[in-house]
Every structure is written in C-alpha cells, then in structure tokens.
Amino acid sequence: MKIYIPLDTVAVALGADDIVAAIEVEAARRGVSVEIVRNGSHGMVWLEPLVEVVTPSGRTGFGPFTLADVPALFADLAAHPKALGPVADLPWMQGQTRLTFARVGIVDPLSLTEYEALGGLTGLRRALALPKADIVAEVTASGLRGRGGAGFPTGIKWKTVSEAVADRKYIVCNADEGDSATFADRMLMEGDPFTLIEGMVIAGLATGATKGFVYIRSEYPVAIRVMESACTVAQQAGVLGDSVLGTGPAFDIEIRVGAGAYVCGEETSLLNSLEGKRGVVRAKPPLPALEGFMGKPTVVNNVISLATIPVIFERGAEFYKDFGLGRSRGTIPLQIAGNVRFGGLYETAFGLTLGQIVDDIAGGCASGRPVKAVQVGGPLGAYHPRSDFATPFGYEEFAGQGGLIGHAGLTVFDDSADMLKQARFAMEFCAIESCGKCTPCRIGAVRGVETIDRIAKGDAAAIPLLTDLCNTMKAGSLCALGGFTPYPVMSALTHFPDDFAPMKEAAE
Amino acid sequence: MLDAATVTDRIEHILEAHQGMEGPLLPILHAVQAEFGHVPQSALPGIAKALNLSKAEVHGVVSFYHDFREAPAGRHVLKLCRAEACQAMGADRVAAHAQKALGIDWHGTTSNGAVTLEPVFCLGLCACGPAAMLDGKPIGRCDEARVDDLIAEARA
Ligand SMILES: Cc1cc2nc3c(=O)[nH]c(=O)nc-3n(C[C@H](O)[C@H](O)[C@H](O)COP(=O)(O)O)c2cc1C
Ligand code: SF4
Numbered sequence: 001m002k003i004y005i006p007l008d009t010v011a012v013a014l015g016a017d018d019i020v021a022a023i024e025v026e027a028a029r030r031g032v033s034v035e036i037v038r039n040g041s042h043g044m045v046w047l048e049p050l051v052e053v054v055t056p057s058g059r060t061g062f063g064p065f066t067l068a069d070v071p072a073l074f075a076d077l078a079a080h081p082k083a084l085g086p087v088a089d090l091p092w093m094q095g096q097t098r099l100t101f102a103r104v105g106i107v108d109p110l111s112l113t114e115y116e117a118l119g120g121l122t123g124l125r126r127a128l129a130l131p132k133a134d135i136v137a138e139v140t141a142s143g144l145r146g147r148g149g150a151g152f153p154t155g156i157k158w159k160t161v162s163e164a165v166a167d168r169k170y171i172v173c174n175a176d177e178g179d180s181a182t183f184a185d186r187m188l189m190e191g192d193p194f195t196l197i198e199g200m201v202i203a204g205l206a207t208g209a210t211k212g213f214v215y216i217r218s219e220y221p222v223a224i225r226v227m228e229s230a231c232t233v234a235q236q237a238g239v240l241g242d243s244v245l246g247t248g249p250a251f252d253i254e255i256r257v258g259a260g261a262y263v264c265g266e267e268t269s270l271l272n273s274l275e276g277k278r279g280v281v282r283a284k285p286p287l288p289a290l291e292g293f294m295g296k297p298t299v300v301n302n303v304i305s306l307a308t309i310p311v312i313f314e315r316g317a318e319f320y321k322d323f324g325l326g327r328s329r330g331t332i333p334l335q336i337a338g339n340v341r342f343g344g345l346y347e348t349a350f351g352l353t354l355g356q357i358v359d360d361i362a363g364g365c366a367s368g369r370p371v372k373a374v375q376v377g378g379p380l381g382a383y384h385p386r387s388d389f390a391t392p393f394g395y396e397e398f399a400g401q402g403g404l405i406g407h408a409g410l411t412v413f414d415d416s417a418d419m420l421k422q423a424r425f426a427m428e429f430c431a432i433e434s435c436g437k438c439t440p441c442r443i444g445a446v447r448g449v450e451t452i453d454r455i456a457k458g459d460a461a462a463i464p465l466l467t468d469l470c471n472t473m474k475a476g477s478l479c480a481l482g483g484f485t486p487y488p489v490m491s492a493l494t495h496f497p498d499d500f501a502p503m504k505e506a507a508e
Numbered sequence: 509m510l511d512a513a514t515v516t517d518r519i520e521h522i523l524e525a526h527q528g529m530e531g532p533l534l535p536i537l538h539a540v541q542a543e544f545g546h547v548p549q550s551a552l553p554g555i556a557k558a559l560n561l562s563k564a565e566v567h568g569v570v571s572f573y574h575d576f577r578e579a580p581a582g583r584h585v586l587k588l589c590r591a592e593a594c595q596a597m598g599a600d601r602v603a604a605h606a607q608k609a610l611g612i613d614w615h616g617t618t619s620n621g622a623v624t625l626e627p628v629f630c631l632g633l634c635a636c637g638p639a640a641m642l643d644g645k646p647i648g649r650c651d652e653a654r655v656d657d658l659i660a661e662a663r664a
C-alpha cells in the first residue's frame with residue numbers, strides 16, 4: 001500500500017507527522033506493508049493534512065485527516081468518511097493553470113528520477129545547447145517579471161549581469177518570504193526543490209555565474225532541510241558541480257539561513273546579510289546586477305521567478321507568454337489567506353478579478369460574516385474594500401487602484417476588523433523592522449503609531465498629521481519598507497473612514 | 509555556567525568548520541547559538557579576530573537580527589504569529605490569552621524559566637492561522653484552547 005502524506009509545513013502544523021506515525025503503527029498491527037511518501041502540499045490548506053492512497057484508479061485523497069481516520073484507511077476506501085476522490089479532479093485543482101507548481105504535491109520532492117520523469121531537467125538540457133544571449137532572450141520573450149514584489153522584467157536583469165565583465169558572478173535566490181499571507185516560495189521549496197535548483201542553474205548558464213546562494217528565512221525549518229537535501233542529491237547526480245550535467249560549465253549552490261529580519265528580503269539588505277553584515281539597505285546605484293554580492297555582478301531573484309524558468313525552457317517562451325493580461329504575462333501563484341473558507345495556493349493566469357478570487361475561489365470568510373477588506377501584497381500592500389473587487393489581478397491594474405500585487409498574497413478580513421487597528425499595526429511593523437538608515441522610516445513609523453493612537457482617542461486634528469507623515473515617508477524613504485507602509489495606512493484611512501471617526505471611542 | 513575556556517574551545521571548532529566560506533558571519537552566529545542557546549559575549553572576541561573585524565562590528569551584527577539572543581531563553585520557546593493573516597483569524601486575542609496565562613509580556617520568560625514567549629511575523633501558515641511554533645515545531649489553527657495545551661506541554 002503506497003500512501004502520500006505531505007511534509008509541507010502546513011500539513012505538519014496540522015498534525016501530519018502524528019498521522020504518519022499512527023498509520024505505521026496501525027499497518028504493523030494489521031501486518032500490512034505500507035510505503036509512505038512525504039510529498040509537497042497540493043495547496044488546499046483547508047483539506048490538510050491531505051492523505052492520498054495509490055489505488056488501481058490513481059491517487060485518491062482523504063482529508064482533512066485526523067488520527068481517528070486512520071483505521072478506516074485499511075477498510076473499504078470508498079466508504080472512508082474523509083474520501084475526496086482523485087485529488088486532481090477536485091474543483092480547486094481543475095480551475096488552475098499549474099505551470100510553476102506543476103509537480104508540487106505530485107512528485108516525491110527528493111527523487112530526482114521522478115522529477116525527470118515529470119519533465120524536470122528538460123528545460124536545462126535545452127538551455128545547455130543555447131548561447132548565453134539566446135537564453136537571456138528566451139527569458140525576456142516570456143514576459144516574466146520578478147515575483148518578489150517589484151515586478152522588474154527578469155530578462156533585463158539577467159542581460160545586465162550577463163554582459164558585465166567580472167572574474168566571478170553570483171545568482172542569489174531570495175527566499176526570505178517575509179510578507180504575511182505569502183507561502184508560495186515555501187511550498188515550492190518544500191514540494192519541488194529541484195525546480196528551483198534547475199532555474200538557478202539556467203540563470204548561471206545565462207549570465208556566466210558559477211555560484212548560487214539560496215537565502216532562506218529561519219522561520220522555514222522544513223524548507224531549509226528539504227533544500228539542503230535536494231542540493232546534496234543534485235550534487236551527487238552532477239546537476240550541480242564542476243560541470244553541469246557533465247557538459248556545461250561549473251555551477252554550485254549553497255543554502256544560507258536568515259536571522260529574523262523582515263528588511264533582509266530587500267535585495268541589497270539581503271546581500272549585506274549574506275556578506276555577514278547588518279542587514280542595512282544599500283543605496284542604488286550601484287545596481288546589484290553590476291555590484292552585488294562581494295561587489296561582483298549578481299542576479300537577485302525571488303524563488304518563484306527562478307522556479308518558473310524551467311517551464312519556460314521546457315514549453316517555450318511563447319507558450320508561457322500566451323497566459324496573462326496586459327503587461328502581466330504568464331501565471332501567478334495566488335496565496336489566499338486570513339479569514340477565508342478555502343485558503344491556500346492557487347496558480348492561475350493573471351487577470352482574475354479580486355472578487356472572483358475572494359468570493360468564488362476562497363468562498364468568502366471562514367467566519368461566515370461579510371468580507372470587509374482584503375489586503376493584497378503583504379504588509380506593504382493596500383487594504384481594498386469590496387468596491388475594488390472588479391480589479392483584475394495584474395501589476396498595472398492594482399497600481400491603478402492605489403495598491404500593489406507584491407508577492408501575490410491576499411489576506412481577507414471579515415466585518416469585525418478594525419481598520420484603525422490595522423493601520424496602527426502597519427506603522428508598528430515598520431518601526432520594528434526598519435533597518436534604521438532613513439529618518440522618515442525609522443522615526444516616522446514611531447510617530448505614525450503615536451498619531452494613530454491620538455486619532456483613536458478622538459483627536460480629529462491628528463488625521464491630517466497622519467496624511468502628512470505618510471507623504472513624508474513615501475517621499476523620503478530609501479526602500480519600500482518606509483516608502484510603502486503608507487499604502488496600508490492610507491488605504492485604511494481612505495476606504496474605511498468610519499473606523500477613524502472621532503466618535504469611535506466615545507461610542508464604544 | 510559556561511567558563512571562558514570552554515567557550516573559546518568550542519568557538520575554535522565552529523570557526524574551523526566555517527573556514528573558506530564566503531561571508532561566514534551569519535552561519536557562524538547560527539552555529540554558536542545552536543551550541544550555547546545564545547551568543548555569549550565571551551564568544552565575540554574570537555569570532556572578531558578570526559574574521560578580521562572589531563568586536564563592536566560583530567556585536568553590531570548580533571544586535572541587528574531578531575534571532576540572535578544575547579542571553580539564554582527559557583527551556584521552551586513559544587512563538588506566536590502577530591502578522592496580518594493571523595490577525596484576521598484572532599491572533600491578537602490568542603496572544604493576549606497566552607500572555608495572561610503565562611503572566612509575561614512579549615520577549616518575557618516565566619519566573620521558573622520554563623517558557624519564553626516571542627512574537628513572530630509570519631510562519632508561512634497564513635491559510636491556517638493563528639499560527640504558532642513551539643521549540644521549532646509549527647502549529648496551525650492555534651486558538652486559546654490549543655495555546656493552553658501547548659503551555660501545559662511546555663510546563664510539564
Ligand atoms: C522591505 C522589503 C522586503 C522585501 N522582501 C522580499 C522577499 O521576502 N522576497 C523577495 O523575493 N523579494 C522581496 N523584496 C523585493 C526585493 O528587493 C527584490 O525586488 C526581489 O528579490 C527581486 O527579485 P525578483 O525580480 O525575482 O522579484 C523586498 C523588498 C523590500 C523593500
Ligand atoms: S525605508 Fe526603512 S528599511 Fe528602507 S532603507 Fe530606509 S530605514 Fe531602511
């Protein structure tokens with residue numbers, strides 16, 4: 001009997017390890033031999049732990065699985081109380097276009113053989129036969145833009161590094177994923193680590209870089225473990241090492257662990273951190289593409305940007321580019337979080353409206369109450385009211401609504417949310433995580449908390465002060481931590497003025 | 509207690525293991541913290557010397573990052589997520605409950621040294637919040653009752 005039980009942090013956080021142990025005990029007691037594979041998560045968090053049993057008709061799912069559901073796994077499976085049928089047939093899976101996440105949940109994350117059987121390394125083999133400039137051109141033609149937040153065209157960044165002349169160049173994968181409501185990087189690294197490795201190797205071929213780093217936040221112990229093991233497997237198989245797949249140049253990868261600083265997700269702060277310094281943001285120029293890690297030309301890309309490279313080379317830039325909307329090409333792994341009935345990872349072409357995502361896919365609030373606000377793009381993203389629900393999911397489209405898509409995380413709040421409190425938190429978070437380099441961010445955020453506290457006490461005169469402060473932070477901050485904190489604050493104030501009304505405290 | 513000679517000896521080991529690494533300071537500090545449960549002051553001179561830095565520079569790095577402790581934590585570390593997606597599921601309420609049950613504020617340690625309570629900003633469990641982590645083990649849907657269980661487990 002072959003059983004899949006995810007090793008993904010989400011499954012573990014909901015009891016997967018205990019279920020593995022219980023299944024082993026129950027199987028031993030019954031004298032049944034079981035083979036348990038720890039796969040990635042399919043992304044349906046409300047069904048985790050999602051156990052799958054291999055049957056003659058394919059993989060059948062059972063979830064959300066509890067210890068009490070173990071004995072019935074050894075009886076008539078069709079009658080199991082948690083039976084879901086084939087996982088691939090569930091509506092959440094059917095609705096998606098899984099390109100970057102095609103193998104996540106399906107593949108055994110550390111089996112390179114299975115990885116190849118499911119199309120892995122096809123893209124790398126193709127890239128190995130191409131000159132550097134053609135690899136870069138393919139990425140540019142795909143329309144891929146950075147998935148870490150800023151949406152910068154990946155091909156252009158690679159071109160700069162490729163054309164720079166230096167004795168050493170680096171590929172740095174940004175796996176700091178500090179934004180609330182985001183977990184796509186984590187799920188990809190835990191569920192299909194070779195895809196990221198393959199993407200980084202192709203980046204190395206394109207630019208002439210021979211060394212890669214994956215900077216993973218320390219809050220992700222499972223991802224760190226899986227990535228380290230995957231690198232060892234890739235080294236043993238010759239995917240990484242002195243000559244990529246025995247014919248290419250050298251490329252190797254080292255896993256590095258962050259130390260609990262949100263700002264280290266900002267690329268220059270991350271480079272300082274990798275070099276062993278305080279994670280203070282660097283002024284640009286120089287661009288990291290020209291003077292990055294140790295002053296050498298460096299590609300800094302998000303996990304999802306790099307992990308999307310293999311499918312672009314496997315299926316072609318045109319294929320990838322045909323998905324999407326406007327200048328947002330391809331697919332985006334939406335991360336649906338907070339107060340939702342159906343939360344998790346949903347990869348789809350750009351262009352669904354916010355309303356389709358929140359009402360249809362997420363099914364509204366878990367609490368059963370009306371949706372009040374959706375924060376899109378993490379802690380630096382705006383709070384959107386229902387009146388923004390017609391906005392299609394795309395970089396320019398959200399910018400047009402005074403917001404941003406960031407790393408594509410969405411946090412849904414029901415009508416019990418207090419938007420003044422959310423605005424206060426945004427300022428508090430900025431104050432805690434500021435790298436300290438600029439005054440508007442370091443001091444402004446502290447003033448922001450105080451000003452919002454005054455508003456909460458009924459001081460209406462503090463409202464214009466808050467607006468001024470936000471303008472100062474926007475204009476005077478070096479990076480988006482100080483510069484974008486005004487998005488959540490001002491959107492809360494603008495769209496939900498009742499929560500900031502002076503009578504608020506008096507009425508309570 | 510850690511005597512200076514023991515620290516120096518074990519630091520030598522850690523430094524040796526990180527030789528040849530590019531930008532080795534964070535990996536070294538993680539290794540030191542894994543070894544001692546915190547980054548002892550007495551470890552800084554050796555690290556500084558090996559990396560050709562001043563002691564103040566090393567201290568500056570240690571103090572920049574939330575992860576590095578300058579003093580040992582309690583026997584168990586309970587981290588509760590304070591970020592937005594968990595707030596939407598009642599994280600503030602759960603945190604207040606934990607603080608009351610333990611009688612400590614954020615970053616505090618119970619007087620018997622059993623539990624240290626720390627805030628964390630996102631554990632990547634944002635679709636099954638409120639999220640928590642006890643001694644490195646992730647926990648989803650961590651409501652008040654679950655916090656009580658975790659505290660009981662940590663105190664036992
Ligand atoms: C405060 C702050 C935090 C950031 N955090 C992350 C992060 O966790 N992960 C990430 O990929 N990019 C993050 N970014 C964006 C990076 O600076 C950079 O744009 C990105 O890594 C580039 O890769 P991409 O082009 O593939 O998106 C952050 C930016 C700022 C200002
Ligand atoms: S805006 Fe804040 S985090 Fe960014 S560089 Fe300035 S002080 Fe540092």
Ligand code: FES
Nearest residue numbers: 436437438439440
């Ligand atoms: S460094 Fe002082 S204000 Fe920017």
Ligand code: FES
Nearest residue numbers: 589594631633634
């Ligand atoms: S916001 Fe709490 S785990 Fe992400």
